[in-house]
Amino acid sequence: MKYDVEAMRKQFPAMERKINGYPAAYLDGPGGTQVPQRVIDKVVDYLTWHNCNIHGVFATSVETDNMLLETRKAFADFIGCSWDEVSFGANSTTINFNLASAIARDLKPGDEVIITDIDHECNRGPWEMQEERGIIIHNVKVDLEKCIIDMNDFKSKLNDKTKVAAFNYASNGVGTISDVKTMVSMAHEVGALTIVDAVHYALHGPIDVKDLDTDFLFCSAYKFFGPHIGVLYSKKEKLEGLRTIKVKEQDDFAPYKFETGTLNHEGIAGAAEAIEFIASIGETYGSEFEKELKGFIGRRRNVVAGMLALEAYEQPITEHFIDGLERIPGVRIYGPPKGYPRTSTVSFTMKNKSPREVAEYLSDRGIFVWDGDFYASKLVRVLGLRESGGLVRVGLAPYNTMEEIDRTLNAIRELAEK
Numbered sequence: 001m002k003y004d005v006e007a008m009r010k011q012f013p014a015m016e017r018k019i020n021g022y023p024a025a026y027l028d029g030p031g032g033t034q035v036p037q038r039v040i041d042k043v044v045d046y047l048t049w050h051n052c053n054i055h056g057v058f059a060t061s062v063e064t065d066n067m068l069l070e071t072r073k074a075f076a077d078f079i080g081c082s083w084d085e086v087s088f089g090a091n092s093t094t095i096n097f098n099l100a101s102a103i104a105r106d107l108k109p110g111d112e113v114i115i116t117d118i119d120h121e122c123n124r125g126p127w128e129m130q131e132e133r134g135i136i137i138h139n140v141k142v143d144l145e146k147c148i149i150d151m152n153d154f155k156s157k158l159n160d161k162t163k164v165a166a167f168n169y170a171s172n173g174v175g176t177i178s179d180v181k182t183m184v185s186m187a188h189e190v191g192a193l194t195i196v197d198a199v200h201y202a203l204h205g206p207i208d209v210k211d212l213d214t215d216f217l218f219c220s221a222y223k224f225f226g227p228h229i230g231v232l233y234s235k236k237e238k239l240e241g242l243r244t245i246k247v248k249e250q251d252d253f254a255p256y257k258f259e260t261g262t263l264n265h266e267g268i269a270g271a272a273e274a275i276e277f278i279a280s281i282g283e284t285y286g287s288e289f290e291k292e293l294k295g296f297i298g299r300r301r302n303v304v305a306g307m308l309a310l311e312a313y314e315q316p317i318t319e320h321f322i323d324g325l326e327r328i329p330g331v332r333i334y335g336p337p338k339g340y341p342r343t344s345t346v347s348f349t350m351k352n353k354s355p356r357e358v359a360e361y362l363s364d365r366g367i368f369v370w371d372g373d374f375y376a377s378k379l380v381r382v383l384g385l386r387e388s389g390g391l392v393r394v395g396l397a398p399y400n401t402m403e404e405i406d407r408t409l410n411a412i413r414e415l416a417e418k
Contacts, residue, residue, distance in 0.1 A: 001285060001288045001309065001312050001313070003285070003309065003312070003313040003398075005313070005398070005399065005400075005401055008398055008399050009399045009401075011036040011037055011038070011277075012034045012035070012036050012037070012399055013037055013040070014026065014034040014035070015034070015399060018366065019363070019364075019365075019366035020364060020365070020366060021366075022365050022366025022367075023366060024366050024368065025366055025367045025368060025400070025404040025407065025408065026368050026397065026399070026400070027367060027368055027369050027394045027395060027396065027400065027404070027408060028368040028369060028370055028395060029203070029223075029344075029345075029395035029396065029397035029400075030172050030200060030223075030345050030370065030374065030393060030395035031370055031374070031395075032222040032223060032228075033203065033222070033223060033224060033225050033397050034225075034397070034399065035225055035226070035227075035270075035274075036225055036274075036277050038273055038276075038277060039225060039226060039227070039270045039273045039274050039277060040270075041273075042269050042270050042272070042273035043227060043266045043267070043269060043270040045269070046067070046265060046266045046269040046270075047266050049063075050063040050064055050067065050269075051064075051265070051266070052064045052265075053262055054068065054262075064265055067265070067268070067269055067272070068088075068263070068265070068268060069083065070272060071088075071268050071269065071271060071272040072084070072086040072255065074271075074272045074275040074276070074299070075231055075233075075271075075272075075275065077275070077279075077298070077299040077300040077303050078207065078275050078278075078303055079198075079207045079208070079209050079217065079219075079233050080206075080207060080208040080209050080210050080211070080300065081209050081210065081233055082236070083255075084236060084254055084255050085209075085233055085234055085235065085236050085239075085254065085255060086231060086232070086233060086255055087231070087232040087234065087239075087254075087255040087256070087258040087259055088229060088230070088231060088232075088259055088263050088264075088268055089229070089230040089231070089232060089258070089259070090229070090230060090264070091220055091228060091229070091230040092122050092197070092199045092218045092219065092220045092230040093121075093122040093125075093126075093230075094230060095218050095230045095231075095232050095258075096122055096123060096126045096195070096197070096218060097125075097126045097129075098244070098245050098258070098260075099126070099195065099216060099218075099232065099258075100126035100127055100129070100130060101126070101245050102242045102243060102244045102245055102258075103163075103164060103193065103242065104130045104133060104135065105243045106242075106243065107130070107133065107135055107163055107164075108134075109133065109134025109135065110134065110135075110136065110161065111135050111136070111161060111163045112135070112136045112137075112138060112157075112159070112161040112162045112163060113127045113130065113135055113136070113137050113138070113162070113163060113164040113165075113166065114137075114138045114140060114154070114157050114158065114162060114164070114165040114166070114167075114187070114192075115127050115128075115137060115138070115139060115140070115166050115167065116139065116140040116141075116142070116149055116154070116167050116168075117139055117140060117141055117142045117378050117379055117382050118142050118147070118148075118149055118167075118168065118171045118173070118174075118176065118178070118376070118378075118379050119166070119167060119168050119197065119376075119378065119379075120168060120172050120173075120197060120199065120200070120374075120375050120376055121375040121376075121377055121378075122197060122199065122375065123166050123167070123168055123195070123197040124378060127164070127166060136161075138157045139378070140153050140154045140157060140167075141153045141382075142379065142382060144382065144383060146336055146337055146340070147171070147174045147176050147334055147335050147336055147379075147383075148176050148178070148336055148340065149167070149176075149178050149183075151179070151182075151183075154183060154186070155186060158186060158187060158189070158190045158192070159190060160190055160191070162187065162190050162191075162192040163191075163192055163193065164192055164193045164194075164195065165183065165184075165186075165187035165192045165193070165194050165195070166194075166195040166196075166197070167180065167183055167195075167196065167197065168196070168197040168198075168199075168200065168201070169196050169197065169198040169200070169201035169207075169217075170198075170200045170201035170204060170342075170343050170345075171200065171345075171376065171379065172199065172200035172345070172374055172375070172376055173334075173347060173373070173374055173376030173379045173380065173391065173393070174334050174335040174336070174345070174347050174376075174379070174391075175335050175336070175342045175343040175344070175345035175346060175347070176335060176336045176340070176341075176342055177201065177204075177205075177336075177340075177341035177342055177343060180196055180212060180214070181211065181212050181213070184196070184212055184213050184214045185213065188213070193215045193216070193238065194213075194214045194215050194216070195214070195215065195216045195217070195218075196212065196214045196216070196217040196218075197217075197218060198217050198218065198219045199218065199219050199220050199223055200223065200343065200345070201219075201343065202219040202220070202223055202224050203223050203224040203310070203343075203397070204307075204310075204311060204314070204343040204344065205307055205308075205311055205343075206303070206304040206307045206308065207219075209233050214233075214235075215234070215235050215238045216232065216233065216234050216235070216238065217232075217233040218230060218231065218232045218233070219231055221267070221270070221271035221274055224274055224278065225274040225277055225278070226267075226270050226271040226273070226274030226275075227264070227266070227267035227270040227271060227274075228264075228267060229264050229267040229268055229271050231271070232258060234254065234255070234258070236254045236255075239254040239255065239257065239258060240253065240254050240257075242257075242258075244257045244258050245260070246258075246259075246260050247260070275299075275303060276299075278302075278303055278306040278307065278310075279299050279302035279303050279306055280302070280306070281305075281306035281309050281310065281398075282301070282302035282303060282304065282305030282306030282307075282308075282309065283302050283305070283306075284309070285305060285306070285308075285309035285312075286301070286302060286305035286309075288305075288308075288309065288312070289304075289305050289308045289309070292304070292308055293305055293308075310398045311344075313398055314344040314396050314397070314398060315344065317344070317396055317400065317402060317405055318342075318344040318346065318396055320402065320405060321346055321394065321396065321405050321408070321409065322338075322346055324405070324406075324409040325346070325348055325409070325412070328409070328412055328413050328416050329351075329416055330350050330351030330352065330353075330416050331348050331349070331350055331351075331412070331416065332348060332349050332350075332351075333346065333347070333348045334347045334348065334349070334383065334391060335347060343395075344395060344396035344397070345393060345394070345395045345396075346393075346394045346395075346396075347391040347392065347393045347394070348391065348392050348394075349385065349388070349391060349392065350392070350412070350415070350416060351416075353415060353416075354371075354388065354389040355371035355372065355388075355389040355390050355391055355392045356371050356372075356389055357415075358371065358392045358412070358415065359371035359392060361411065361415050362408065362411055362412070365407075365411050367404075367407065367408050367411060369392055369393060369394050369408075370392070370393040370395075371389065371390060371391070371392050371393070372389065372390040372391070373385075373386070373390040373391070374390075374391075374393060394408065
């Protein structure tokens with residue numbers, strides 16, 4: 001595929017920024033991508049011409065009602081469901097706290113919930129809080145050499161007391177993509193509800209919730225070119241059966257029964273445009289993926305094509321970055337082995353240099369990377385890296401260039417020689 005990264009970059013105003021005379025290299029994508037101009041324009045357009053609350057009879061209110069419905073339809077095409085299975089929230093952490101609280105209202109002491117050591121705290125914290133209700137929380141181990149979920153341990157913890165199994169699609173800490181379809185199937189065999197944290201994965205491949213068969217899945221639009229909002233998919237019948245946390249007058253049916261108060265309308269409008277942006281990429285490159293797109297139509301087809309195109313660009317440059325890191329003395333990479341599914345997120349440590357020192361050194365040269373645990377706190381602890389400052393995390397996005405990667409490798413190499 002001949003991918004035009006310069007055409008992509010021109011759509012992002014942030015690419016014009018300079019730091020200390022260096023062009024800014026945004027390798028911080030796992031914490032949130034940059035935003036294309038069309039998404040910015042859509043947020044401004046909503047606030048300028050349509051800003052209002054819902055369910056009124058006048059123009060701006062009717063327009064807001066329509067925008068919310070159309071955005072639900074856009075997300076239905078993004079994740080492969082119907083529009084009335086899409087709910088909006090402040091962010092994925094808030095969504096999962098509310099979801100866990102609703103589910104826990106029907107659990108009893110002695111019921112069991114499974115989470116994993118590779119999960120983000122967004123997926124762990126809401127369930128660990130339920131221990132005060134007498135609910136038993138089991139943690140699934142991670143293979144520390146490969147940074148992948150121990151599937152035998154996952155299987156061993158499933159039993160007829162398991163009421164919920166919650167796990168991530170991909171690790172925001174080290175990039176590992178897990179076999180969530182198998183995990184969902186295994187959990188359903190014992191009658192458990194399944195919740196998939198797709199926050200990190202959502203930028204890195206098409207999502208098909210019906211194929212996964214998960215009961216719930218959540219993601220955040222700011223991870224894929226949009227504003228800071230969270231989105232929840234629920235099987236309609238599962239959400240209908242929940243006693244959600246809400247005011248009495250709130251609609252008591254899907255998808256609205258999960259939404260509390262006035263939503264972030266301008267953010268939701270921008271999120272819809274982020275999906276249209278991905279679909280536009282699919283329109284450009286869709287002919288490259290005819291085999292994979294068989295059976296898809298309309299915007300869903302373009303969204304899937306767009307995700308495939310982005311990954312087709314990101315995966316080779318990720319391999320180039322990993323190969324370069326492996327040649328730098330004192331660098332240790334944490335993540336799945338070659339050939340195992342992964343995102344374009346690469347985490348590492350350097351001998352005699354703390355992650356904060358590495359991040360600061362790169363920042364001075366206009367290279368933005370993360371350091372710490374990124375709320376993948378449990379994983380960093382079990383890897384034995386908490387006391388030394390965690391990891392350096394580099395995330396490659398479809399606007400990053402090979403020149404930026406080589407520039408980053410050169411800077412890391414220079415630091416290693418100091």
